[in-house]
Amino acid sequence: MANAWTEVDDIALCEAWEEAVTNPPPRGQGGLWVRVQQIFGQLRGPDHNRSVDALSSRFRVVRLECERFDRYFKRVEREMPDLDEDDQKAVALINYRHDEGQDFKHVSEWEVVADSFINYDNAYHVSMSPMVNEDFNEDPEIIKLRRSERFVKPAAAVLSPYVAYKRLKDIKAKRLRNEDRQIEFIKHWYPNCGSKHLSLIVGNSVGPNFWESLLGMDGRGWLSDDHIFGWMIHMYHSRNESDRWSILTPYFQNYFRYTAVDHTCKGYFTGQVDPFPSIHTVDEVYVPLYIEGAHWFLGVFNLLNYTLTIYDSLLNAFEKERTDVVCHINFVFDHWLRIHGYNAHRPLPLTYPFRVIYATDAPQQSGVLGDCGVWVCIFLDRLINKKPLNDDKDTQKTAERMRRQLALLFYDSVLPDTTTDNNLGDDDPVLEM
Template sequence: MMLSNNRALTDMINSEWSQKMYSNNRALTDMLKSELLQSFRMAPVSTPSQIRTPMDQSPKVYDNAAADSFLNFNNEVYHVSSIPENVTEEADDDVEMIKLRRSERLVKPAKATLSPFVVYKNLRRKQKNISNNEDQLIEKIKNWAPSSGVRQLTLTAGGYVGPDFWGSLLGTEGNGWLSDEHIFAWMLHMYNSRDPSARWSILPPYFQMHLQTLDQKFACYFNGKVEPFPRITSVDEVYVPLFIPSIHWFLGVFNLVNGTLTIYDSLMGMRDLDKGRTEVVCHINFVFDHWLRLHGYYDNKPLPFKFPFQTEYANDVPQQSGPLGDCGVWVCIFLDRLINKKPLNDGEKTSITATRMRRHMLTLFYNSLIPKELVNELEEDDLEFIQ
């Protein structure tokens, strides 16, 4: 009798225990599923940054002789590696996932909380495909540029460019000398293919002028809160395009690990530039170190023994040889080769390399034009923010 009662009691306890375990497991499963679905939600990132306003564009007379040299050229364009963007989404028949995707369309981050770099990077996905035939496209740009008017590019974060922008790349304006808009656009192109774990940063080409007065902080380039600039504390190398005003571009690379500033100059042998180059290098060396200290870069690090950074001039740097002012073009080439670990100097004919790069930049920038109808479709509050 006792054995029968014990067995009945045991069966009852086991039954109740199994029901509670099943109920707890079901609740835990539902909770984890809910957490997993929530993990797909997008969070607004970054803070706004100021955008430059358009400049008055005066009509120019174009010399098409230099532009003609771009046609019927070796079509092996200067190639820059990039990481393709994943803009597709796998199909999922889960009812909860379908509801989640629908809700995401209703609670997307406000544009006012986004960096303009993000706004225009997203807008780029809506642009129409342009012909991939390079010779035909360059001929089209050559004919279109003089009357192009003031336009916006995704690769200038919505900044305005005029006919001079295209004329400089074609070699019909200013002896082909690139402006800070060209360098800025190439900088954003490099950032678009940057791996999130990469330990480098590029500062904008006007950073040198920003720090003319030491009371300017420009925290957006340091703290990583504005895309595409990473936190300086998370990188080892900082690339800074430098220029002797209205004369010459060259590249400075700060190595934060060994405390050096390395200069890459495509006209290193031109003695007339020595004085101006030395003044720019001394200025950026001092103000960059001051900028780091201003933002507490050395707070948790031992102070460097060398002050400021030890300056070095890179050897075996390709020297420009074409008829155009290719110094800005070579700054862009140096950025690509150094960041992507390509050979700095492969013994090429530098005039041909520079021409290929100009062709590549022309098609790249032209393909980033924002069609006027897309600009008109932007919401009114977006225009107030980004213009």
């Protein structure tokens, strides 16, 4: 007598079925359930082999119960959209136990195959006519099983274009709904959040005005150096050791203007201050620049051809002020390199040390908010990650999406406050990036 089905068996069966319907076997190689049997054997080993009939019969039982629970889950999803997915599942389990008089025992199996049921049931159907072309040398039981499924090929391999598009659209819509709920939470949370420390902004705390300006709730939307510093640290988190770029802090512009050269400034050059790499290991250095009290833009120093490229989202404004800042940073950066021994043998320049280039293809901001700081973050992301620089049909919407991304990122980096009553509570959502 075959061993009783265990939870491990059921999970392996569901995983085998999902793999089989996602990557169906070619016709003439035994059909769907023979493929399921092969995968199940690989997952559970030779000591747990099951016949095709046993596998298909057990799967129908598990599938029936999973589909029954899925109806409870879909109802909670519709009626309680503000809950996150784990809470929706918990409510659905309670409702199932109340209505069915027993616990739902296949949660893990449901998590494996729930989405695949939708794909599989929307695949192309075939005629049940006896004229269907089949290999009559196959086992009659296998032919019977194939007919019972009523599909040529299952799952994503043969989803109609409409079904495939609708599923992707539904996934995107759900993600946007989740983001909308998270952003609304942050809008209600920040006015009374007090002072918070962020893992992306070490050594400094931020208050409600940090979130207010980031979300544009103050009517201006001006990003501070804290916002840009936090995005810089985020970019460094994804940097590989072999990458040949560096980003200097948004405070670097003021070195040599208001303060003397200090140990930290030297650490940016030597790589002794984490996460900055040694300048000797990079080819490009990105420097956020600003016109005091008015405007942010980005400068990119190329150490191979000695150029300074300016990316500005308001290229036709602040021309005189921008020229002054570019002139200042050009000489400051060259001096910073020289005092630490980088290319000190080069003769002192009679004009600009770095040839200045203005990127005329940089996207230009629009809208009522001061999005220049937002566009510095976008430029950093696109240039470093080799993305198209200018593919924006609506730069205002692009900036709005970036503000949302920044808000979710910074909220996710909020550190627990162990000294005040401003701790993140258990009810505060964890925002997934």
